[in-house]
Structures are given as C-alpha cells and as structure tokens.
Amino acid sequence: MSTESTTAPPARGTAPKGERIADWADGRLGIYSLAKANMRKIFPDHWSFMLGEICLYSFLILILTGVYLTLFFHPSMAEVQYHGTYVPLQGQMMSEAYRSTLDISFDVRGGLFVRQLHHWAALVFLAGMFMHMMRVFFTGAFRKPREVNWVFGVLLLFLGMFTGFTGYSLPDDLLSGTGLHFMEGAILSIPIVGTYLSFFLFGGEYPGHDLIPRLYSIHILLLPGIMLGLVVAHLILVFYHKHTQFAGPGRSNKNVVGMPLMPVYMAKAGGFFFLVFGVLAVVAGVASINPIWAFGPYRVDQVAAGSQPDWYMGFAEGLLRIMPGWEINFWGHTLAVGVFLPLAAFAVVLAVIGVYPFLESWVTGDQREHHILDRPRNVPTRTAFGVAWLTAYVTAMIAGGNDIIATHLHLSLNSITWFSRITFFVGPVVAFAVTKRICLGLQRRDRDKVLHGRETGIIKRLPHGEFIEVHAPLSQEQLHTLTAHEQYEPAKIGPARDGNGVERRITRSQKLRARLSRAYYGADGQIAKPTAEEYKKITSGHGHH
Numbered sequence: 001m002s003t004e005s006t007t008a009p010p011a012r013g014t015a016p017k018g019e020r021i022a023d024w025a026d027g028r029l030g031i032y033s034l035a036k037a038n039m040r041k042i043f044p045d046h047w048s049f050m051l052g053e054i055c056l057y058s059f060l061i062l063i064l065t066g067v068y069l070t071l072f073f074h075p076s077m078a079e080v081q082y083h084g085t086y087v088p089l090q091g092q093m094m095s096e097a098y099r100s101t102l103d104i105s106f107d108v109r110g111g112l113f114v115r116q117l118h119h120w121a122a123l124v125f126l127a128g129m130f131m132h133m134m135r136v137f138f139t140g141a142f143r144k145p146r147e148v149n150w151v152f153g154v155l156l157l158f159l160g161m162f163t164g165f166t167g168y169s170l171p172d173d174l175l176s177g178t179g180l181h182f183m184e185g186a187i188l189s190i191p192i193v194g195t196y197l198s199f200f201l202f203g204g205e206y207p208g209h210d211l212i213p214r215l216y217s218i219h220i221l222l223l224p225g226i227m228l229g230l231v232v233a234h235l236i237l238v239f240y241h242k243h244t245q246f247a248g249p250g251r252s253n254k255n256v257v258g259m260p261l262m263p264v265y266m267a268k269a270g271g272f273f274f275l276v277f278g279v280l281a282v283v284a285g286v287a288s289i290n291p292i293w294a295f296g297p298y299r300v301d302q303v304a305a306g307s308q309p310d311w312y313m314g315f316a317e318g319l320l321r322i323m324p325g326w327e328i329n330f331w332g333h334t335l336a337v338g339v340f341l342p343l344a345a346f347a348v349v350l351a352v353i354g355v356y357p358f359l360e361s362w363v364t365g366d367q368r369e370h371h372i373l374d375r376p377r378n379v380p381t382r383t384a385f386g387v388a389w390l391t392a393y394v395t396a397m398i399a400g401g402n403d404i405i406a407t408h409l410h411l412s413l414n415s416i417t418w419f420s421r422i423t424f425f426v427g428p429v430v431a432f433a434v435t436k437r438i439c440l441g442l443q444r445r446d447r448d449k450v451l452h453g454r455e456t457g458i459i460k461r462l463p464h465g466e467f468i469e470v471h472a473p474l475s476q477e478q479l480h481t482l483t484a485h486e487q488y489e490p491a492k493i494g495p496a497r498d499g500n501g502v503e504r505r506i507t508r509s510q511k512l513r514a515r516l517s518r519a520y521y522g523a524d525g526q527i528a529k530p531t532a533e534e535y536k537k538i539t540s541g542h543g544h545h
Helices: 017-029 031-038 047-070 096-106 111-139 147-169 174-188 194-202 211-240 261-286 311-322 337-364 380-400 402-409 413-452 476-483 508-521 532-539
Strands: 079-081 093-095 328-330 333-335 454-461 467-472
Touching: 017 031, 047 111, 047 211, 047 261, 093 096, 096 111, 111 147, 111 261, 111 311, 111 380, 147 174, 147 211, 147 311, 147 337, 174 194, 174 311, 174 337, 194 211, 311 337, 311 380, 311 413, 337 380, 337 508, 380 402, 380 413, 380 508, 402 413, 413 476, 413 532
Parallel strands: none
Antiparallel strands: 079 093, 328 333, 454 467
16 A cells, blocks of 8 residues: 655745736736746847837827826817917807817816827827837838738838827817818719718718817727727737848847846837936927817818918828819819829829838749848839838828918919929939939949958058058958848840740739839849959959059
8 A cells, every 4th residue: 555645735825926916817817938938039229110109109198198188088079169268269169179178278287288288299109110010111121021010000000190190080179170172172082972972971061060079080989990900900910920120140030139028128129218208298398289279169161371381291281282283174073183182192002102112022923931131222223212201292292381481481373383293203213313322322432441441541652652441341240241232133034935945924014023123123123242253353463462
C-alpha cells in the first residue's frame, strides 16, 4: 500500500493583495501571457514616427473635450430670444443651438477654454494625419503588408474632414451658415438625385428645422464611432506587423532595431501625450478661434464677409473658385458643371490616393514584404508625384482664399483667380520635373560619396605640381545607408512570339504596366548605385587620388 503526500495550498491572504488580484485576472483573462508576449515588443526610435502619435493624442483630446461640451450644448433650431451675458446680442432672436454655444463660451466654467481646445485639437488632428500620411507616402511605408493600413488612414483623413465640417456647423452662427450654403450647393449640383438628397438632409426646404439635430447625431455618434473603430484597427495592424525602420547597420526586413514597448517606449509615449496636451492647452488659452459672438446668429439672407473654411476644407473651396461657372441645360434640366465637376475631382483624388499602394505594387510586380523605409531621393518618380500633388493642393488653398489675399495685399481678385487656374495645371508639371531632377542629382552625389569619400576641404599639392582635394573615406554605417536601397528593373513585355513560334497575345494592361514601369525605374528614373567591383577598384588606388 502506497501513500501520496500533497502540499497544501498557501493559506488565503498570505500572498500580497496586488499579486492575488493579478492572479485572479490572469486566470480569467490571460493577461499575463498576453503581456509577456507583447509588452517587450521593439519599436524603432525616429522623430518622424511621432507624427502618428500626435494624431492619436489629439483624437483622445477631442473625445475628452467633446464629452464635456455635449453636457451643455442643445442641438435645436427652435427660435429663442437671447437674454444671456453677452450684451451686444441681448434681445436678438436666434436658434437654441447658437444660444447654448454662447452660454458655453460665457457662462459655463471653463467652457470657452474647452471649446477652443476642442477646435484646436481638431485642426492639429487633421494636420497630424496629413503629415503622417506624407511621411508614409514618401518613405514607401505603405508597401506590403501595410496596404490595408494605408486605406484605413485615407478613410480616417476623409472622415476627419467631414467630422470637422459637421462640428463647426453645429453652433449655427453666420460663419457656419456660409459653410452650409456651400454644402447645399454641392448637394444640389449632383445630377438627378441632388434635390431629393437636399430635402432628405435638411428636412424640407433649406435650411429646414432638422439639420442641426441630424448633424449633432452624426458628429458625436456615427462618425466618431467609425473613426474609433478605424483607429483601433490601425493600431492593431501597426502592432501586428513589424514596425518600419530606416536603413542602417544590422537592420533588415527580418528584424527591428529599437527600444522595447515596456518600459522605455510607454514612458516616452506618456510624456509625449502630456506634452501635446500642454501645447494645445496653451494655444487654446491664448489664441482665440471661431468667436461666434462676433459673427452673430445665422440668417439665410446673409453671408459672413471674408468667410473661410478650416484649412483642411480649403482644397475643396479652392477647386470651386478655380472652376468657371459653367452650366449645361438639356431636357429642361440644368447641370451645374462649375460645382459638380470640382467636387467629383476631389473625390477622385482621394480615391487615387487610397489605391496608390496597389498601383505601385502592380507596376513593380513586387509581392515581398517591406519593413525597411525608402529614402525619398531613391524613388524619384514617387517623390515627384507627391510634390506635384502638394503643389496642386497649395494652389487650391490659395484660390480658396483669393478674396482675403486680394483685400489684404491690395491685388486684383481676377488676377489671383487666373493665376490659380494656370498654376493648378502648370505648377504640378513643373514641380514634378524639378523634384525628379533634384532626386537624381542627390543620387549622383551619394554615388560619388560612396566611391570617392567625403570632401574634407583640405587641398594637397602632389610632387608633379597638381593640386587635389583630400577625400575622407566614409564609415561602414554611412556606406550601408547610402547603398542599402533596392533598384527595380523595368518590366518588359517580352518577345512577340513564344518558344514555339506562336504569336503571344499582349494585352493593353501589360503595355500600360511596361510604360509605367519604364517611367518609374527606367534609365531616366534612377541612377545605378555603385557596385562592389567599382568600389574595390576606386579604393585600391586605381582611378582616383
């Protein structure tokens, strides 16, 4: 007969309370195993990666301040008489939405500060997304496996713009009413269904009585909910995929060089959040924005002088001002080409930006995963496209403020409009050519630095009288950085007949892909980087001093 001894479990309460809570949570949620696998995840350290963090922190500030503002805002278009603190508007008739916004600004403790913090955070949120996406675009961080994350970013940018528009329309002041006129004209310009959409949105004839409540629901529930889901999905994919990093010694597509998430990165991220919060709080406290009491309540028959949308809507406003007021009449209907075409172009531009990763992948035929970022100079065509788009964007923004520019700089409004129209088409072409030449020039300079070293400024005279400049050799780290990039070969259509002499069927898509590939990676699209044989020949003393 054998006996089996067992060790009795420790008495209840002998372990520290924090450890007992952790054991309880881990036994039900698996927190320990999840944290052990992910809390030591490595993140690279580069200043440009903070642009995405600024977007995230601004979004959190928007949620916090938005919750506070919803406690005091009344989304109603019912007419009331004002008897509040702001004396110049005493006794005037206005909507309840406008009155509650005045009450927030003058009577709620900290209301004006929170309202301005909310507005400034929205501007920084969209500016951060814009800059973050430019960083991703110019460095090629959108390539496989991050194409879906790029699409999420484009959707977040579009939804952020629309959320901002619905937000500054809520106070129902004269400035936001001018923006609503803009939206009404855009909706009415849609062929066939424009009038029906307008009736549905405004609840009848413009401006109706249902717009503010509907915009309120869209602004605080629908759009933020979708954006929050996209942000979470975006962060999950960032965490799931290895983080991108710039080329350097020891860095490859199979590893990540940087600091662990816990405790280094989390500490830095927490400090950066409070830094962003503090800067926005200072700006909101000292810089007035959207002073609705200066504009007055919205009236259908009035327009605010010198009205301008927030910067992120300046592109759409500029397209409308550039476009001539063309109309087409047929079968008793009027097609407002001057309004519909610019808005359609705006939507097409966003769609092209969204599908660009798939387009470039199709042109290169590259289906590998990429975790090493490109230097913009090493992809001249892509960089030139980005600068050309930025040129068109800035030109449209100038056109969107043509009246302000004309009045403040004492210039002709007509001259500014025509300058914008010409520059909108000519400027991107010139910017594309100049940017591409600059990138190719920088590639040539990098090639010379690899082969001949860095200029030291020291002049040396040789025994036979020749003067030369002494070049210092580059370090192995610098050599790796300048030569780590890949160079694609242009796609080729191939012979017209196969090995059996049968004529091959060449499709239009194959021809188009070959042309685009030559434009991207042909002789005029990149400078061949130095080979190992060239470097050995130069450094061995043959062909240079």
